[in-house]
Amino acid sequence: MNTNSINMRKPDSPTLRKKTEPYLYLLPTLLLMCVLLIIPIIMVIRYSFYDNVIINKNPVFVGLENFKLIFENSTFVVAVKNTAVFVGGSIVFHMILGLAFAVVLNTKYLHRRTKAVSRVLLALPWMFTASVIAILWKMMMNPNGVINYLLSVANLGGSHIEWLASRDFALFSITLINIWAGYPFYMVSLLAGLQGIPNDLHEAAAIDGANVSQRFFRVTLPQLKPIIISLVMLDFVWTIQQFALIWMTTGGGPINATEMMSTFIYKLGFSKYEYAQASASAVILLVVCTIVAIFYVRHQRGQE
């Protein structure tokens, strides 16, 4: 390195120590990540190629047999479809709500204090853990619950709908719950993005005669694009692995109506003890998430 650092070195400190120093700082992190991340990932990939892992002391190598069984499993196909609906619906409505609330919280039409209080209130769903959200919405979506009452008062929908217990509504209902639970992250991120847009861009557009909606679509949205792309990718990775909310509201039921990749893997592993097949489906999920993550990291690096 440079002469300065050589001069500063104490005479008795060997170069070896200098060279190992940065690694020493990294040691606890590396240790934890090796033992709890890299080794488990290698293990789960290995499990996915074997039969009867964990339970049997001498598992047999079966190649892609587990993957074949998974893709032939009709429940898995249903789980993938449900996950697609759940993830797609969640992302679209998180974006719509998050953007709408962020824009309103950023307008000049409202008083500063109104906006500050509203920001806290609108961020509320963010404060609750999945088990609280699950239990709260289970209560509200009960056939005798407050949602059915409000609908009956508004003369919409008939009586006592089984939101979570009927095959027709369950997937729709848990998507609704997840939309409520997840939009504040979009709102807060997009608000930070909106506040970062230089004011002169809007002023220049206004001078050129652009109206409000033109300014929104031609100035605001393009400026937010990098954040929107990050949000969609992050949300995809988070929502595709959502387990807690589904597990505690419907458990994947009724029948398979709300079975997702995550609940499918959990049940295969922890109630059917098919660890090898559970590992194979976990590997499929891992591959999907890794592909998205590669794009995400590239996107983030590109912005630097």
Added chain:
Amino acid sequence: MVGENKWYLKAFAIVVLIFGILYAGFPVLWMFLNSFKPNARIFAWPPVWISEKFSLDAYMEIFKDPEKVRYFINSYLIAFVVVVLTIIVSILAAYSFSRFDYPGKKIVNTLIVSVQAVPPIVLLIPYLSLIVTFRLHNTYGALILTYMLLTLSYAIIMMTGYFNTLPKELDEAVMIDGGSRFRALWQILVPLATPGLLAVGMYTFMLSWNEYLFALALTKTNDVRTVPVGISLLMGQHAYEWNQMMAMSVLGSLPILVLFLFFQRYFIAGMTSGAVKH
């Protein structure tokens, strides 16, 4: 000037805001109100807002039950230890990234970023055998180590960002005065990075407090279980005691609500820096 004060835009903003506040706030309000009702009044038709029998009984029932109190103690304890350990370990790693150049740095950095993409459920199956091998099944240790893994990558990225904003001359000044690098880190850099530490702490606390999957799968008895699992177990137990479940939910959400209200800026910084690049 952008200032055409169009009344319909203002009206539209107010309508969106009112809709939003009702949408976000009503379920939360309903949770609070129901925690003060006797169980029999929860599903009254038409619903009652505030029962004539307003009471704190549901809360008393929770405080009187040592098992439920234990969930809270466990949650606080685990979250506290995870916050402290994650902060210490992430400071060390971030210091290495921010102040040194060495072979392999890029690979380690990529590894750390990519942790966030690994779905926890993928790790769960190998964890079972791993945790049993380490004799950590049904212990605080298993959950603490797991939550450290889940929070570390984010904490390191965040702290590296903070350290990068502090000039290297600062640590060099300490070292010229005869201090070690280690002293420069803890006495100069760490105090200057307090906002980053608060944000990291907030994020880490929230994750440990809220985590459900591992807390469910890696514990077996109530003496190590955390609040989210405790709440979900109430759903299975006796005839649904909705008022108690709501009271427990209120108590379980309180720490996060308090942190959010008092440290909103750091909270938001800690939770959103993944999506927002400055």
